[in-house]
Amino acid sequence: MTKLLEIKNLKKNYHTLNGEISAIKNISFTVNEGDFIAIVGSSGCGKSTLLNILGNLDNYTDGEIKYFKENLKIGYMLQEDALFPWLTILDNACLGLDITKTKTKENVDYVKGLLKTYGLEDFINKYPSQLSGGMKQRVG
Numbered sequence: 477m478t479k480l481l482e483i484k485n486l487k488k489n490y491h492t493l494n495g496e497i498s499a500i501k502n503i504s505f506t507v508n509e510g511d512f513i514a515i516v517g518s519s520g521c522g523k524s525t526l527l528n529i530l531g532n533l534d535n536y537t538d539g540e541i542k543y544f545k546e547n548l549k550i551g552y553m554l555q556e557d558a559l560f561p562w563l564t565i566l567d568n569a570c571l572g573l574d575i576t577k578t579k580t581k582e583n584v585d586y587v588k589g590l591l592k593t594y595g596l597e598d599f600i601n602k603y604p605s606q607l608s609g610g611m612k613q614r615v616g
């Protein structure tokens with residue numbers, strides 16, 4: 477079993493105008509290749525905070541995240557689909573390429589292939605408002 481990630485005593489406090497909010501206290505677990513892990517808990521227990529940290533969208537207060545594979549890529553499907561309503565599905569899916577200035581024909585074709593894999597090939601020229609919730613999640 478190949479170990480990918482080790483999370484040790486992870487802690488996250490948010491600083492707000494009303495003081496500190498403890499969102500995560502001492503979470504530890506290991507992720508191995510092929511693992512399917514569900515994080516279950518009541519609303520406000522820190523699930524999104526944990527995923528934001530693992531997705532590198534937020535920092536943490538204390539603890540350790542160890543990566544056991546070089547260039548490990550972590551993708552994170554947000555709770556909200558976060559698509560831009562004024563962009564088509566293809567343009568939304570190509571946004572990362574736009575930002576990193578890597579929108580080559582080859583890369584756009586790759587994105588089109590992904591959209592096909594997710595059953596969205598007939599919708600690439602539509603706008604987010606024309607898709608169902610689940611379809612928007614898949615675009616995300």
Ligand SMILES: Nc1ncnc2c1ncn2[C@@H]1O[C@H](COP(=O)(O)OP(=O)(O)O)[C@@H](O)[C@H]1O
Binds near residue numbers: 499518520521524
């Ligand atoms: N940006 C933030 N600023 C301050 N407190 C936050 C912020 N985001 C989340 N929290 C607080 O952190 C705790 C965990 O929130 P969250 O990770 O969103 O929970 P979950 O996704 O499990 O419902 C909650 O008490 C929430 O109010």
Ligand SMILES: [Mg+2]
Binds near residue numbers: 523524
């Ligand atoms: Mg959440």
